[in-house]
Amino acid sequence: TSLLGESADVRISGGVGPLPMVQVWADMYEEATDTVFDISGGGTGVGVNDLLNGQVDVAMMGRDPEEDEIDQGLFAVPMLIDTVVGTVNVDNPVLDELQENGLSRQDLEDIFTREITNWGELVDDDVDEEIVVYGRSDTSAAYKQWGDFLAGEDDYYTENELENLADENHNGDQAVAEAIGRNENAVSLNNINYVYELESGELEGDVRPIPLDIDGEGLSEEEDFYETRDEFLAAVEEGTYPAPPAREMYLASDGGFEGDAADFVEWVLTDGQEHVRDNGYVPLEDDRLEEAQNNLEAGP
Amino acid sequence: MEGSTDTAASEGRSRLGRRLLTERLSSYWLQGAGYFAIALFAFIVLALLYQSLPLLSEYSLVQVLASSNWNPAENEFGFLPAIVGTIYVTALTMVMGTPIAILAAIYIAEYAEGRTKTLVSSFIDVLAAIPSVIFGLVALIVVVPFVGDYLAPALGSGATGTGIFTVSLVMAIVVTPFMISLAVESLEALPDELRESSLGVGATKWETIRIVLLRAAGPGIFSAVLLGFGRVFGATIVPAMLIGGQTQLPSSPFSTGQTLPTLIVNDFGELMSIPLTQSALIFVGLMLVVIVWLFNFSAMLLRRWLQQRWQY
Amino acid sequence: MDRYAKQRLFGLLARGSAALVVAVMVLVVSVTIFRGGRVLLTDPAIAVTPPGSRYMLEGDGGFLHAVLGSLFIVVPATIASATLAVSTAIYLQSDYSSERFSDVVNMFLNVLWGTPPIVYGVFILTVIIAVGAQTSLFFGIIAIGIFQYPIMTRYTDEALRSAPDTVREATYGLGGTRFETALMTLRAAMPGIIAGIIMGFARGIGDAATVLFTAGRSTRMPAGLFEPSTTLPVLIFDQAMSFNAEVRSHAYAASFVLIVAVLGLIIVSKLLAGRYARFAPGGRNS
């Protein structure tokens, strides 16, 4: 049943976050194996819904599966890591300081919860500029992860709490990036594709990452990997950059992958991982990858 | 000879039979089509109502309408922020758009002549036909920076440019051409005697327009404004692109926010697989239909009343 | 302020408002044409190239899928919806139904006309969920069709009402059946009907809210009636938010295509209406 092409062997739908990467994978796989794909976006919810209705074989998920969904038979394996980093304007009054010393999780928590409201308070400098905090709007998985990260271990801020605290919230990464790009005193969070130039992997736009001072003792050599995307991605992959704010994205099935879909997912978790980094995402860490492969094998 | 007329007659009869059959069949089809509008409306309302039941059985209507806490992941469904946002956007848009639309309509109907008139009205027709997503796109590079870099700072706000005010400004641009062409129509339908009567007792052109023509065309202009109102109220794409999508009670005209339609756009795709959220968002659709319906109904009554009052 | 100063002031305001509206229109169209035209001129192929595998990431390939998606959705939707709309409008005329019935139906049509497009999208989505189907070209057609239906019905109804009654009388007088008479009235009202249908077409091809959740937001070529697809407005909506300037530029190129299509439709409508107007009773003498 097809108007223009062959009918699909594997049908995928879901979130627009992971869509670009899955698209690339599918094309590669299609070339190698003649498996025909059919992919559409629309949102993670749409994908899961299609999946549970038996309309697609695989759902792409930009967020963790919800209880409700797992109860309905959803079985998800992680496929890659999407990375979020704190961002400021390129002309931020204390950018040099930030790049020198980074900010600790506590600093960021204080900023996003409005304990600290002036850039001058953060650094020993006579800067007197109010900090403007931009948040993301609802249903943003990245924002949720960010909340988990800010609160420290075993605790979290909900998106609502963060939204309430922010000066403004924006719908989507691009909107946030543009807002940051227009305000020297703004701080927010972005997916790294909105920070580094996709082609060159350099910092070229108006947005700069905030280096994360993990040990709270200033930015050590090891912690200073924000110059280029490749460096950064490597750090995420090694786990030097913590998760959260990095987070996993999933491929999901209704009660276990089957047939061509199973083969494809298996390929994603093996050979497919090698192509992740070229496209601005982070491959799964080795042990997490192994766990995922085992999970896939074992099924739900 | 006799035989040939016979066959001709019987052929004529069978042809007539065919025509009458066509007549009967077509009338069934047309009748079906005639009832389709009612059936469609009923079906839409029932389908939306049915799908809203899960939410309505969990929460009371007052609870969801009066709560400002929107957090689907935690099963908190407060529509108040989106409702307030919708009202905010609609009111601001109408405040900005209506006077301009009416004035421009007055220009076209009462001032412009000849080529200028043709030119301006065809410009406005074109403007009315441009898809709203294009307005959203152009606004992203024109209006957002303008509001964020000039207007908001000038008014002492630190807004970035996306938000309720920007949406209202763009929606005003989207709806004015509709309002204009309808208002022009009703102004032009007025008999010249009205103008002559008023001018003939020494009224100025403006007095004639304000006191006589605007009243006489009042019901028509009122409909035009209502139509614009309806379009702003249900506008989806422009707000989705420009409003910022934050489900909080807006604190100022420049702050980001959410309208009922953008709530659907922003949350449906991500969360529709969670049953209660799905129901909540479909309920938003139901609310939109019901409001439009109430609105149309009261508008009809009001219009009748105006027509009574301002007949000529 | 004396009366004459007021009159001058309001004259100026009226002129100013009209000038403002025209200026805005020139701005919008020229930004679209300039930005979109520039993109299309440097790489005209993107309008006729299928999207590559890295389309979402870096605009690899083009947006032929959205162009085709728009055509495959809006053309059938317009045809189906116009058929239904014209039939409804015929039924609402006095030959077929009482004044009361047509008043009632018109009231429902008004409500449908005012219903926000996103509601049609949600409605069709509930249908999709209920029947356990996937978003697809087919449901996009249904959603757009429903969206166009009240628009086209209202225009057709008005056109039929303003067709001269004498055409009816003449056709009946020749022994025409009710249906044959209705067809003749339809021809007499053709310019208005065409304007209405093209209006519906233009609204349909420009609308994103109805198809956002019904057609699928696919990033590939449309593969079949029950496969996901996308349309130009949805593409613009999606691409406008991309991090990649290259991808964002496609949104402008797509807008250019869309605006040219809509302007084209308006011109076609004027031409067609003119053609039929020659046949309308009193064509030359009116």
Place this chain on the structure above:
Amino acid sequence: MTDTALTTENLAVTYTGNREVEALKGVSLEFPANQLTAIIGPSGCGKSTLLKSLNRLHEIQPNVEITGDVLLRDRSVYNTDEPVPELRKRIGYVPQKPTPLPLSIYENVAYGLKIHGRCDSKDELDERVETYLRKVNLWDEVKDRLDAPGAELSTGQIQRLCLARSLAVEPEVLLCDEVTSALDPISAETVEETLADLKEEYTIIMVTHSMDQAKRLADEVVFLYLGDLIETNDTRSFFENPQHERTQQFVTGHTAVEYTESSEESGADSETVPAER
């Protein structure tokens, strides 16, 4: 020659719209075959109503009630199984306002033929169209542009086109409602000539407001007044020796003022006003 084509039996028509109007109050009449009968009377007296009720055309309006009957060659027009379209084919109607169908000139004439399936081949159709266009003296004027829209003809030509269109389905009776009133004097004359030719072959029933026209064309005259039949007679007796006072008033009044009426109708075209005097 004196057999009866159409008979009305106590025909009464009431419009039951907003306010009730008794347009015809029981009219019994006989229309002789192959003659031209003119119906005259002041405005609103029920002329058009009578004419339309003869082939049930009034039924296309809502809120009309009718009692009595009409007989076409002894068969009832109202109590019959015959489908109404078939009936109207036999009793044709030409409306007051010259109205081309939204078709080409050719198709206008061919329309009735086509719906009634009168012609099997294109050639036959062509031939018939020519025949009827000739019959109304229009052929020479339009033969080079048969594909042009009917609406592009002049009003007088359109009225003749309407006649041709009605004749083409070969009705037994032709009803004409003030067919010349919308025409300028010259066109009106041409149409009158056409009607004069046609009355040899057809039974024609014509409403007119012009006494002169009735005198010139009609064999019989029917005078209606406020829904009542006042008088009917052959034309000569009717005008020379009217039986009723009302008839006399009406007839003398109208013949005297004929020219002003047409001047009012042709509107701004004022040159004709005193010229005829």
Place this chain on the structure above:
Amino acid sequence: MTDTALTTENLAVTYTGNREVEALKGVSLEFPANQLTAIIGPSGCGKSTLLKSLNRLHEIQPNVEITGDVLLRDRSVYNTDEPVPELRKRIGYVPQKPTPLPLSIYENVAYGLKIHGRCDSKDELDERVETYLRKVNLWDEVKDRLDAPGAELSTGQIQRLCLARSLAVEPEVLLCDEVTSALDPISAETVEETLADLKEEYTIIMVTHSMDQAKRLADEVVFLYLGDLIETNDTRSFFENPQHERTQQFVTGHTAVEYTESSEESGADSETVPAER
């Protein structure tokens, strides 16, 4: 009594729309003060155009060109610094179709007073409204419903309301364009009576198509034909002894047929037709 209120000097008006129409071809006239002058002539001869050009009302239409001049008491209406509304206050106009403004009965009359700031207090306004409604014989009919929309009155009442509205601003000259032609005979008579009363105080210039009306009401008659002034004279001489052949034709033609014209206009209201005979 014989001083001149309004003078036209070689007044010519051309409509330059799609096709060029010379509606007035250079008309020089004097309208005596405190008299009623009737303008007559066939349809399209330029009566309305002349009337409107007297207070520049034609200017609300696009594509009109005017040459010559109009003098109001020796001051030019066209070459003046006076704003046009002030001028129109002095030369009032009542349109042909009875047109209430979309206001209440009271406000219709008060409209002119208000915009010209004639009245300082509500009481004064009330008083004036009453005065003018009495002047047109409407007061008794409407005094209990002054707040009702003007449009709720009958056509004849509306026409008198329009007169009152124009009179309220106290014009020196009143232009009336066929003010009775849209009225039924009884209303027309009432309005005529009103005009007859008013001509004592005002200079009235009235277009009419009824010779009888002109005879009854006018002091002077002006006859236009195709944009040219044919003849002007006092009423008695004009009708009894027309100087031009055209005038004679027109006058005799029209007086004879007066009743049919009104029957045409009142449409279905046919009872009046032969009754007058």
